[in-house]
Amino acid sequence: MSTPSKADVVIVGGGITGCAIAYHLTKIGVTDVVLCERKQLTCGTTWHAAGLVTQLRATRNMTELAKYTGELFRELETETGQATGFKQNGSVRVAGNEARFEELKRGASMARNFGLPADVISAEEIKERWPLVNVDDLLGGIWMPNDGQINPADVTLAMAKGARMRGAKVLENTPVKKVIVENGRAVGVELPDGEIRADKVVIAGGMWSREFAAQIGVSLPLHAAEHFYIVTESMEGLTRDLPVLFVGHECSYYKEDAGKLLLGCFEPEAKPWGHEGIPEDFSFDSLPEDFEHFEPILEQAVKRVPQLEETGIQLFFNGPESFTPDDRYLLGETPEVRDLFCACGFNSVGILSSGGVGKALASWIKDGHSPMELADVDVRRMQPFQSNSKYLYDRTKETLGLLYKMHWPYRQYETARDVRKSPFHDRLLAMGASMTEAAGYERPGFFAGDGSSTEIGYSFGPQSWFDDAKRESLNTETNVTLFDQSCYVKFRVEGRDACKVLNHVSANNVDVEPGKVVYTQWLNERGGIEADVTITRLSETAYMVVTIVASQMRDFSWLQRHIPEDAHAIVTDVSPAMAMLALMGPKSRALLQKVSTADLSNEGFPFGTSREIEIGYAMVRASRLTYVGELGWELYIPSDFALHVFDRIVETGDEFGLQCGGFFAINSMRMEKAYRHWGHDIGEDDTPVEAGLSFAVDFDKPSGFIGQSAVVAQRQAGVPTKRLVQFQLSEIETPPLLYHEEPIWKDDKIVGSITSGGYGHRIGRSLGMGYVHCEDGVGKDFLRDGGFEIEVACERYSAEPSLSPFLDPSRSRTQS
Known part of the structure; x- marks a missing residue:
């Protein structure tokens, strides 16, 4: 040929x-x-x-x-x-211990979500299907025909x-x-x-x-x-x-x-x-x-x-x-x-x-x-x-x-391991940090309490760090906690067309005054969420975009490819040059005020504001935001000043009950507030209307944006037939923990699945979020009818649904 x-x-x-x-x-x-x-x-x-x-x-x-x-x-x-x-x-999958059997049963529950037959079988039933196998030490298994x-x-x-x-x-x-x-x-x-x-x-x-x-x-x-x-x-x-x-x-x-x-x-x-x-x-x-x-x-x-x-x-x-x-x-x-x-x-x-x-x-x-x-x-x-x-x-x-x-x-x-590290890495290890990895980046998962180990003891129930995450969460609720979030990705977008480019890519309106932060999504033409970001306007011609580390290449490529050839806008990944700390909790204002001369009052520095402030001898960009549901600031620090700023905050923190916290506690707290996570709760198949993020969309933006016609049509259609809902399991002595893809039942019918889960230490409940489907619409009346259960390892547990977060739905903590 x-x-x-x-x-x-x-x-x-x-x-x-x-x-x-x-x-x-x-x-x-x-x-x-x-x-x-x-x-x-x-x-x-x-x-x-x-x-x-x-x-x-x-x-x-x-x-x-x-x-x-x-x-x-x-x-x-x-x-x-x-x-x-x-x-x-x-196929037959077998279990020789309780942990493996729970893994298999969780898989069988997951299979029901997908319409796959999967039956839990006993050791005797394994022997019937596979006569040559020795089952003396097997607890059971699952059969997938x-x-x-x-x-x-x-x-x-x-x-x-x-x-x-x-x-x-x-x-x-x-x-x-x-x-x-x-x-x-x-x-x-x-x-x-x-x-x-x-x-x-x-x-x-x-x-x-x-x-x-x-x-x-x-x-x-x-x-x-x-x-x-x-x-x-x-x-x-x-x-x-x-x-x-x-x-x-x-x-x-x-x-x-x-x-x-x-x-x-x-x-x-x-x-x-x-x-x-x-x-x-x-x-x-x-x-x-x-x-x-x-x-x-x-x-x-x-x-x-x-x-x-x-x-x-x-x-x-x-x-x-x-x-x-x-x-x-x-x-x-x-x-x-x-x-x-x-x-x-x-x-x-x-x-x-x-x-x-x-x-x-x-x-x-x-x-x-x-x-x-x-x-x-x-x-x-x-x-x-x-x-x-x-x-x-x-x-x-x-x-x-x-x-x-x-x-x-x-x-x-x-x-x-130990490939990508923040400037604070060694100090955090000395303070008891147990490092976890995301996209090769080392970041604290938790901080071991007195005498406890930094090693993770794995389980499908509470893991070895459960009490440490509880301590960090409760301290964030009552005092102030410092989180190293340097792994977050920062892009600088600048040029005379920077605003025009970002407004076309973003569902929300980013044509705001310098010093304002806009939470927004980047959508595809079908209205699906390609990225979930915050965008800070630095000046008339410059912006900072912040996204998660797992999306670093994806989001950079998406933005770069949506800059017209004749546009004057340049994107630069400045992540390595900028460390990031999050100071969260009701005492964060008092602590920050102690190390800075800036006006941090609610009137002088309202939620969603970003400006440069002095901390010690450094100039730091402080943005009043939160991903944990408490009063707080994100601090963006030039890497060469990072340790100086860290040390000033830590040495001042004792009188305010400052502790360090990790990403396990962050996940717990964001679940209580029903804050979405891209790649779990939202993605390119989910629209802001379905995800409960309509507040982050300027549907009538005159300049238009990618995906506008799709989301406008969906909003005009009324109550969506697919909706992200928060759940808390009923108060029982040992509720199971939810992770992902657990089936959501209503009146003996699977109506959705869990996208992410965690234990909320501030409210003391096992939590999950997941999309629920109903041809007549997933609205408050549908949820109020009840009858919801979540299946975990082939057992169902009663669950309470909500379209609002279970913790502080009025946002009084973050807005105070």
Whole structure:
């Protein structure tokens, strides 16, 4: 087949993901597609994958992608005539301890949200479904009948065939040297003997993607690791319909494979591979055996499936798969280069994700936006430093094993830490801070009380820091607490068109007097929330935008790409140059007044005001805001003055009961006030009207804004059919804690799910927020009818709903 010189889309990489993207592009009418594979289809990782097809993921949309994948595999052979090896034999996940059993039961509750059948089963029922397994020490498990398995190579060939049938060109033995970039856009690819010009380019190159993208300054943080499995000789009693068996506490999985048993593992400490580069000729290759590394897994397996002791091993396999720093894949348009898309770093879930990824990215490429909220896997969540090879090498040792470790709430990474630190880091450690990580940034989770440990004792109930967070919350209510929020991201936007640009991007009106802070959202054309920010007007031509650290690349790219070419406005990320402290509590004014000469009275410095004040010998920008529901100020400090300001506040704080607080307490307090968190409670599928944020929208702004027509139409339609509601569980002795995706029931019907949760220490209740759906509208009357319950680990608990915060709904504390 001759190589074309032009195409609508060029895909680099012929594994299952690249072929799925080509297949789905042609299915929606984008048929001028060229897929370039350096050697043969599936030759990198796909060919040796285990082929597990499970459907329950951590969030609704990730589950929807996996569900679609299973549905696609079921129909693919009929459509293309190419065998896929698909069988829907279900899966059994088992628990060997109470914590694992609760994790599984919470997963079963979550599955009900998504319409997935998931049944809690006893050890005896596990034995009925998997007769060869030893269940003597098992407490139970869950049965998921819709799961299954496929032959990955056959599925890949089927999707490639389907793509060809609709006009795509699939070119094997066609290596791509480089993506061609002109004026910040991908316009094609360079081959050894020519080029292919294209409107869009997709990197789906598996473990080669990081180095390939780095050539053009694009960061795709992933690293290969060795993945081990064995295949036994024929084993008596293995039926073709035997379910896939997952034994998470032993890091292992089992599946029937043509009358043999495949045993694979995700061991606690992995072996990164390819650190010095992956050989160019690597194709259908395996890595050297390491039986000593695999032996602990096999020893447990022999006890779990005793027949293994009498069965020979036909194949010991070791092959590479790629992993990302947070165990979530990389998807979407890259922030560095427009019209360049990626789908890579699949963390051993590439097969079960492939169909959904192909469908979602095809739609994204055609329509210019993702078809659903995909923040979990959006490549823009990553930081450029995370492509550092040493960082990836160290983190990959941990991330492979995390797939099967307990998925504890607030679990912290143990490897590749202490990367990004605030100027206060060492002082906070000396004061008892337990550091947690967000986007590589070290920030206090809590401060250990006298004699307590800074280590986190994990649990689905109150964790080891529960009492510390309570102390910090109550101190914030009665005295004053200092929070290090330096991890927050700050952009400076300046130029004669800065106001015009920001007003077009922002739903609220930012054309205010200098010294005013505006809370607002950045919306897409559909009215969905792309970012949740505060914007401070510094002068007629300058603004400061503040957002969360997880959105640093995403929000910078969004803003930059919405500046017209002829506009005079420049965006600069000034985060490293500016530390940030939050001083919160009823005594914050008195303390701050002691170290500053500024007028901090309610009349002289009202809520939403920002101005420069003196603290010690420094000039500090103080903004009267709060994310905890108490009187307070955010202090933005030049980094070279940060320690001086910190020391002045701390040395003055004793007489006001000053303590330091961490982000666990912040989460508790923001839940009491029903303050939203982007990525949990609000996202690109949620509008301000649905999220209860209409107060932050200037619906009639004359200059208009992105998404205005969508949100105006929704407001005019009346009571929304989807609404973010706050819940508190009924007052019982030991209420469960809510985290995310717990089903919300009303009158024996699931009407929504929890988006985030926490325990409110100031009101003494377990809290959650979640979207509730009702065709007749989610208004006060609907909520007043009652009948609400929230399901946790397969048990339901009575819950009280509210559209107002349970703490200080009149805002008297923050406005005083």
